[in-house]
Amino acid sequence: MSFKSDFLWGTASAAAQFEGAYLDGGRTPSIWDNPAVLKDNIAHGETPHEACDHYHRFKEDIELMRSLGLKSYRFSVSWSRVMPHKGQVSSQGISFYRELVETLRSAGIEPIVTLYHWDLPLWVHEEGGWENEQVVKWFCEYVNCVVDAISDMVTWWITFNEMQMFIGRGYISGINAPFLKTQDPGRIANLTRNVMLSHGEAVKIIRKHGKSPAKIGMAPTGPVYTPLSETEEDINKAYDATFAIMPGADGASWWMDPIVLGRLPEQLKPYISGEDLKIICQPLDFYGFNVYQSRNYSEAAGRNPAVYPGMPRTAFNWPITPEVMYWSVRFHYERYRLPVMITENGMANTDFVMEDGKVHDPQRTGFIRRYLKSLKRAADEGFPVLGYQYWALADNFEWAEGYDKRFGLIYVDYRTQKRTVKDSAWSYKEIIESNGENL
Secondary structure (H helix, E strand, O other): OOOOOOOEEEEEOOHHHHOOOOOHHHOOOEHHHOHHHHHHHOHHHOOOOOOOOHHHHHHHHHHHHHHOOOOEEEEEOOHHHHOOEOOEOOHHHHHHHHHHHHHHHHOOOEEEEEEEOOOOEHHHHOOOHHHOOOHHHHHHHHHHHHHHHHOOOOOEEEEEEOHHHHHHHHHHOOOOOOOOOOOOHHHHHHHHHHHHHHHHHHHHHHHHHOOOOOEEEEEOOOOOOOOOOOOHHHHHHHHHHHOOOEOOOEOHHHHHHHHHHOOOOHHHOOOOOHHHHHHHOOOOOOEEEEOOOOHHHOOOOOOOOOOOOOOOEOOOOOEOOOHHHHHHHHHHHHHHOOOEEEEEEOOOEOOOOOOOOOEOOHHHHHHHHHHHHHHHHHHHOOOOEEEEEEEOOEOOOOHHHOOOOEOOOEEEEOOOOEEEEEHHHHHHHHHHHOOOOOO
């Protein structure tokens, strides 16, 4: 069956990592702009205040997307650019996103809008953030503004990106903003409940107030275990490990079982009521998934005998495991029965401009081709695969890692903001032109 003719070949970005201009156009800081904590938690004391300056350069960036033949572009909206203060809507923020979407449409590129990609407004955080149940109301006010502004031109919507990460790393481990730590089960359940309710209410708003037909999903991540062999026994073991409940907000099932199946993990039942679940479990049109590596090779708990000497890794030290793409699609479709879009997949590489003025990144080219071959297997076997969004469009602010890790198809010199299209981008263009038949 292979990839369908309307397959959404694209790339992805996030407002906090790309836009910069953190106080321009009336925007106020997000938790990633908080000077009280940034200097002690970000590599080299760096900030996302300028990032890729996409706010001022989005037309240039969209022209590069068009030259690469991209069919879609997944981006996120900055909540604090749209609502810089409680109860206040920024006309400049709204105008920016409307012009961004109009320009994408003019270039023949399908916009895929993510409503929340980790950048909680600082004013919301100072009111308690995701721990305050009022956040559901504030989030709904924001979603209403965005839907009213651009839903006439947007079909594809993603409510939240990687709940596992912005709750798990932001509030539990303290690795990411707002750099808080807790292991209290009640507190974790409350955070989970507030995000889930915000998702459910956002879906209802898009369905009710959207000005054009909408396709709505989420973009979770989570560990995917790949089978040691393709025997039924090994496949079942990998599936069960992938969907094992992991209290502490990790894993897909903690979030997606309630959201898609209306089924609560035992640990959440004392905290989430039946009435809550009616709001949380809204019909979705697709299942986004962010996937980079198989969990088989994790060494988080110590030495893992599965890790062999010289195993290929990215510059982030993540194992390169193309087979995880196929099993991610298969396992998540079998469990949730929703068409799947790969909403993030990519690799960090040690890129730099060569003497000839170009960026040669054969490792990334090989990475993309191998992972897409694995995705093509899923499509060939009849699993409904809607699209692939390479992470990322361009090098960008990589959260607590600062600017060292380069994921982009486009190289960014952060001192000058000069863009250089990498070799891997041209290879990706050829894949798109053949609709994946040249893999």
